[in-house]
Amino acid sequence: MSRSDRTLDLIVYLLLTVLVIITLYPLLYVVFASLSDGDQLMAHTGLMWRPLGFSTLAYERAIANPAIWTGYWNTLRLVAGGLILNLTMTVLGGYVLSRRDALWTKPLMIAIVFTMFINAGIIPFYLIVRELGLMNSLWSLLLPFAVKTFHLIIVRTAFLSLPSELEESAQIDGASHLTLLLRIILPLSMPVIAVLLLYTAADKWNMWFMPSIFIQDRTLYPLQLVMREIIINNVTDQISSGASVGEAQKIGETIKYATIVIATLPVLLVYPFLQKHFVKGALIGAIKG
Template structure:
């Protein structure tokens, strides 16, 4: 089919709009990165706004990584993200697969419960009391177990499983395969897009863990990266200079801390973008 000039002009317009939107989204990150790498004198000289620094210094990053709490918080956050995402995917898969089978007894009631918990929760105080009674207070598991399954992700994965051809399951059952074997050898290998999509949701949630950390963890040695970054951002000039070299100003340290907390997720996303897009589309076809 030959495309007309109007279609091509429309495509160019869309590309221009997308480029402008991308630029608007990129500018704040460039500003934060520029300030974190620029000597503070140059930042002041340019009125506090830097996008492309003329000279580069890594003093802020060196100073941050020289602090034990930053290194420790990185380890805590990596543990929460890796272990938490693995647990999330296993439990979500084990819950979504049975719900995707239309012959499951009580399926309607179970789906109602899942949707209900997505819209309503028990509240902060009851949840805190449950976490306390289960002995998870001041533990890294308090930032993993309470959100082991997200109802929204269960529905996405369930919808994806429902798009798989029923003939595959019938053929496997005729060959004597049980449900766990069907799930592990047929469903999971075919569900890489939705696994990557849901895994990204869980991974980002764990990497940005903040609320549960300040709710359930009082031990500073167990604070994840986002809480430590918050502490750095809230410190005044005098308080910060008690702990770090005076040659590294507060603003530069703050921007460096934001970059440290953001870059890992930004680097991971391009590698799973293809699966992420496909998983979101296929997972939303059926309800």
């Protein structure tokens, strides 16, 4: 390598190192703060490179809080229902729109893409959900979001990119549309399906705004709403019950960080296993001119 190439590589590695530090440090700060002593954490200002003292009391109090486990259960149901409903509807819709010999696919595609640019707003959306009788149920977070236009376009484009000869040979052998979809198209499109799995799961896992509008029953709160109460509304009384006022305030600060770690940990554990499919899935499902 020439000197200019080595210099360029050095600059790239330095920039990537800085980017990793900027991205990773907030997560490390939350972890360190959650394991810190309450007194030292409240007195500390500036950057934090290690736990201030060491205490697992925040995790013990957070794990003992039934609201967090109820939120976990509701979020898991939301994620599971969203994955089943979204993937089923998206795959079926993408298959129909990718058929080259089907009628009205172009007008349908134009109408579907049109919905990406026209939005009536949150008030009509709320009124429709209320009139359908979906208020205060997890169905209000599943049925209105059963299909995402962007995901549908990705799946349709991925199906269109497959060789038509595979479909023709399967049809000659007597394969039905269901057999063609399940045994040929889906196995060849697994990178795209993996990307949609992660996108949908992350979307349902992080959902909090729509639940705050449609859900009033606290027993149906997903995890993000429970975490919002603890972090933003400072609702830590139930978790720090039994402590004095000053101790409750100190525990409350560390509990906020411990709750963030507990809510984020599942996504961090799943993401590395699906991340390898991102580039391939994005390329397969990219919109081609």
